[in-house]
Amino acid sequence: MNLQLIGVNHISAPIEVRERLAIPESHLPDALRRLTEYPGVDEGLILCTCNRVEVIAQSRNGSTDLRSFWREYFRIDPADYEPHLYDYREADAIRHLFRVTSSLDSMVLGEPQILGQVKEAYATARAVGAVHSQLDLLLTRAFAVAKRVRTETAVGSSAVSVASVAVDLAKKIFGSLRGKHVYLVGAGKMSELAARHLMAHGAESIFVANRTHDRATQLAGRFKGQAIFFEQLYDTCDRADIVITSTGAPHAIFRREHGELFLSRRRNRPMFFIDIAVPRDVDPAMNELDGIFVYDIDDLQQAVSANVADRRKEAERAEAIIESEVSRLQARLQTLQVVPTIVSLQDHLETIRQAEIDRVRGRLGALSPEQEMAIETLTRGIVNKIMHTPISTLKTAAREAEATTVIDLIRRLFNLQEKKPVKTGTGSGAKG
Amino acid sequence: MPILWLRVALGCYAVGLLYALLALTQRSHLLNRIALPAMSLGMVFHFVSLTESVLLSGQLALTSVHNSESFLALLIMAGFMIVYLVYRTTSPGIVVFPLVFVLTFVTVTGQQPFLLTSPAVRSSWLFAHIALIFTGYAALFLSFGASILYLLQERSLKSKKAGIMSRLPALEVIDEIGYRALLLGFPFMTLGLIAGLVIAQATYGRVNLVDPKILLSILMWAVYLVLLYTRWNAGWRGRRAAYLATAALFSAIVAWAANYFSVFHGFVQS
Numbered sequence: 001m002n003l004q005l006i007g008v009n010h011i012s013a014p015i016e017v018r019e020r021l022a023i024p025e026s027h028l029p030d031a032l033r034r035l036t037e038y039p040g041v042d043e044g045l046i047l048c049t050c051n052r053v054e055v056i057a058q059s060r061n062g063s064t065d066l067r068s069f070w071r072e073y074f075r076i077d078p079a080d081y082e083p084h085l086y087d088y089r090e091a092d093a094i095r096h097l098f099r100v101t102s103s104l105d106s107m108v109l110g111e112p113q114i115l116g117q118v119k120e121a122y123a124t125a126r127a128v129g130a131v132h133s134q135l136d137l138l139l140t141r142a143f144a145v146a147k148r149v150r151t152e153t154a155v156g157s158s159a160v161s162v163a164s165v166a167v168d169l170a171k172k173i174f175g176s177l178r179g180k181h182v183y184l185v186g187a188g189k190m191s192e193l194a195a196r197h198l199m200a201h202g203a204e205s206i207f208v209a210n211r212t213h214d215r216a217t218q219l220a221g222r223f224k225g226q227a228i229f230f231e232q233l234y235d236t237c238d239r240a241d242i243v244i245t246s247t248g249a250p251h252a253i254f255r256r257e258h259g260e261l262f263l264s265r266r267r268n269r270p271m272f273f274i275d276i277a278v279p280r281d282v283d284p285a286m287n288e289l290d291g292i293f294v295y296d297i298d299d300l301q302q303a304v305s306a307n308v309a310d311r312r313k314e315a316e317r318a319e320a321i322i323e324s325e326v327s328r329l330q331a332r333l334q335t336l337q338v339v340p341t342i343v344s345l346q347d348h349l350e351t352i353r354q355a356e357i358d359r360v361r362g363r364l365g366a367l368s369p370e371q372e373m374a375i376e377t378l379t380r381g382i383v384n385k386i387m388h389t390p391i392s393t394l395k396t397a398a399r400e401a402e403a404t405t406v407i408d409l410i411r412r413l414f415n416l417q418e419k420k421p422v423k424t425g426t427g428s429g430a431k432g
Numbered sequence: 433m434p435i436l437w438l439r440v441a442l443g444c445y446a447v448g449l450l451y452a453l454l455a456l457t458q459r460s461h462l463l464n465r466i467a468l469p470a471m472s473l474g475m476v477f478h479f480v481s482l483t484e485s486v487l488l489s490g491q492l493a494l495t496s497v498h499n500s501e502s503f504l505a506l507l508i509m510a511g512f513m514i515v516y517l518v519y520r521t522t523s524p525g526i527v528v529f530p531l532v533f534v535l536t537f538v539t540v541t542g543q544q545p546f547l548l549t550s551p552a553v554r555s556s557w558l559f560a561h562i563a564l565i566f567t568g569y570a571a572l573f574l575s576f577g578a579s580i581l582y583l584l585q586e587r588s589l590k591s592k593k594a595g596i597m598s599r600l601p602a603l604e605v606i607d608e609i610g611y612r613a614l615l616l617g618f619p620f621m622t623l624g625l626i627a628g629l630v631i632a633q634a635t636y637g638r639v640n641l642v643d644p645k646i647l648l649s650i651l652m653w654a655v656y657l658v659l660l661y662t663r664w665n666a667g668w669r670g671r672r673a674a675y676l677a678t679a680a681l682f683s684a685i686v687a688w689a690a691n692y693f694s695v696f697h698g699f700v701q702s
Contacts, residue, residue, distance in 0.1 A: 287590060
């Protein structure tokens, strides 16, 4: 395996560097073609997202350096990107790819988009024929690892933004958000974002009340909701199941008695107040009422940081999974490496055996079928006994670093011809 | 044989009991996975046991205390399974499993079955009476279980700490389970009581209203009705609903215990 991965990401490089290295989607097939035509490169893949630019290549003999390809392709002063570039080989490259695909290397740990982005990069590379055997195996494995991480750890399962925590809480109260009404009191950016999330999860409709009514009409229009005059707030608020407040009012605009009023009008159906205003719009005493749940910005942010901490803890378990998968894949690739030699060794000895039988067969005269059988068994037995040690040595060596040395040695000892490397994409049924 | 099958069922229910005890304190993935299959298996053995004992005695022998407790346990489990099939949640098990276990346990460890003394019990109306009332009990208990879960979930949401409660179903879902159980149970309870009155009327020509059992049963029915009414009309839920459900369940238990004082329902060792 002569695998190399170089690139920059959001940790290693600032946006100023990344934006200069970004490859537009339309240029990607061309870039891939140039990569595979680069001397020594056998297969290649380019991953380009807003957080990373990475080039992975499998080369024929390991003499190729992707850095020179990178330099020629981007034509940027190396001093501008060199300090930010990471360069992984073999197991390190596999590990990095697994971590990226499993979203352990993402800006938001565990976010789900990256898997799709890697899959797209893979599809593009396949379409232009840049990926076939070894990289194909590697990528397929990376997707399987990402899936394993997703199912066996909770690294991507908790909400890590204020808006998504709000949606989670609403679901904890109402179950489904279908048929639920959302009331925006004050028309800030943050409450709009939360409302958008709630709508995306099935909330039915939106009311907007704002001190400047025009702004309310604008925002309501964006959600196909209903703008309500601020003076009518208390008369209409009980229609909503979820109330998001973000006014600049210096005092609480919802007090306990309002809560009691809403509850009696709603026949005690629960209400969820999301208060993202500072100073707070909802009197904390409201939370004491049965059926009213009040979360202020601190509560939401605490939930976010608790979830982020959870994800970090889960990420540690994910790292362990990846570590074991890297060694598994490495072992598999190394075994594949010795398969052609084993096959040609078998072919070679079988040819010798057949030739020798043919040579002496004439001198033996007529033989009974039993005798024919005996000769066959005898010669096969000898050949197998001779082959046994070299083959088991090869198999053992495959699991260790000295594989290439042993392969070379055995090839020389038996005078085996150089064969093309095995196509791993089609499994192990390799006939050199 | 019936007692053997019942013991096997009890073994299965023990898994559920363990699940219920540990569910609120820690996550046990193994228990989560096996609790439901174990309880389903328990139900099958339980059903076999009950069927066999009915076949052996040649009559619908619900009139013995132990069989009726076992029957009640099976009905409660059936209610739980219906909730599971509709809502895909095993959370009510936290309350339901221990009760099912205790009821079955009492049956298994009990000595000879008690039989009702009154000759009135030979009537086939009686089966309807007991089965209907017990279905009502099971529904009432499920509803009670749901209101406990409601309180737990409400407390967890109010405390703003997502902990172990985060695995409970959503508040409104729990509420719906409780309300529907209540709603479905009420006609059974009512018809069961009517069947009882019919039996009394037919046997004695009159209904003895001062019999403690009958008195308490009517009281229980009234509490049940109040519970339904407040829920339906004022949308009472949460703490207030839980108090009422507790009251209804308590009066149901008292009405059940009244068997030991009642002339008609008195059990005696055979």
